[in-house]
Amino acid sequence: MKSLFQEAIMLLKEKKSFSFATIINQDGSAPRSAGSKMLILPERIVETIGGGAMEADVIRQARESVYTNHEPIIKFYDLSPNEAANSGFICGGNCEVLIAYIDGQNSNNLKVFTEAQKAEIEGKKAWFVYVVNISENAIHPFQLCLSVKGEGLIGDFYGSEKFRENLIFNPIRIAIHGETQDGVRYIVDPIHTGGTMYLFGGGHVSLEVAKLAKRLEFRVVVIDDREEYANAKRFEDCEAVVIDDFNHIPEFSINGNSYILIITRGHLHDKTVLSWALSKEPFYIGMIGSLSKRDTIYQKLEEVGYEKKCLEKVHSPIGLAIGAETPAEIAISIMAEIIKERTKKE
Known part of the structure; x- marks a missing residue:
């Protein structure tokens, strides 16, 4: 079985697109922690963000909406007991999931995932950067970059110079606090490696x-x-x-x-x-x-x-x-x- 990064790289080398789901926020008990990721294709999934009703809804959103119109979705899931009876989410906490379209024709995406896998294997400090603009007619609704300590920002970035510098020199601060400017949300997701x-x-x-x-x-x-x-x-x-x-x-x-x-x-x-x-x-x-x-x-x-x-x-x-x-x-x-x-x- 290939790792998630290996699967993503293989798909992008074949110029195949997919949806990419990540838990970007988690509070209390949830199926999996923030940073959990999965790839969603029309015919299969790679990895899991916890299974159950929440994951089933993420897969549906990815296939019916994101994979079709290419626009990102940030979905909030209330997993508290009060909502359990109606939703099937029985964990007791809540989380936010980002579902984004990864274009197989964009060479930037292949470069980002390749460098992410390299950072994971070599144990480098690195962070995925998701720039999400869900306003109507946004020119860049979703951007995917990688910030690697000592190496700078990898991938195309269309945003303020202030945030570019923060993402290069102080991504942890954004990862902890989150940042929003002019309706654009900057999300920093550390790449965890077991070693x-x-x-x-x-x-x-x-x-x-x-x-x-x-x-x-x-x-x-x-x-x-x-x-x-x-x-x-x-x-x-x-x-x-x-x-x-x-x-x-x-x-x-x-x-x-x-x-x-x-x-x-x-x-x-x-x-x-x-x-x-x-x-x-x-x-x-x-x-x-x-x-x-x-x-x-x-x-x-x-x-x-x-x-x-x-x-x-x-x-x-x-x-x-x-x-x-x-x-x-x-x-x-x-x-x-x-x-x-x-x-x-x-």
Whole structure:
């Protein structure tokens, strides 16, 4: 299954148009949070903004109105209990959804989605910019841009110079407060990225970790020297890399948004992979195993020159102490720790 950005890029390369729905505001309990997105085509949808009656109405609006007349809609949904009986929206909060037409003939849209995917993969700070003018006979009813920290504004922008500067240098302020000027609404939507997880070892625990990580919007890369363990069929929606041996690890793009998990079979290659990982600068390194196994590996690495303070950065034994025993339970403990550390970073 392709990611939403991959699907959008594929469609735009084929010059196919689609409707793009985003939750731009959310208060209280709602099916999904602000920033959730979906693509809507006449024959199918990609991703979800929560399902149920709200999503069904968004899809109807997209197909019957937006996809036909190309004008954006901002729809408010009251999901409070008072409205539940009449609307079918039973979550208890409310939200606003932007439904916009993305023209497949406009090369600007392909450029914006391509750069958005790049920012997501590389962990760059980036924000979608939606400029919505729903006044009658508006020349530019909807504009789509991307603001990337340190790189400026990507895409065509027809608006005031004041807002252009804000969108380049201070998009967070607009994201928090929202801005409207002369009937034009400027909406800033941060691109959330779970990061890239590098799973060394394709065994039972890694399989369970990968399932959870994908649900938490991580890009997952599985590395093993056994093709029967590192393959797309076993690790659905993940990238599988088969290496000759763990002494020759490829040059992956490790950065501050990377998570390295060392779970090789029988701990056979854990020391080798940990040595490699310590030469990189990921956000997180975790290694599975007992305290005694960890201490043995650390001792051997110290003997060849690794400093103790460097080893103290490693999360080992990996995962929160919740009494996990099965591969699924261990995976939950691992992902719980990663969520905790990621939240600290954010």
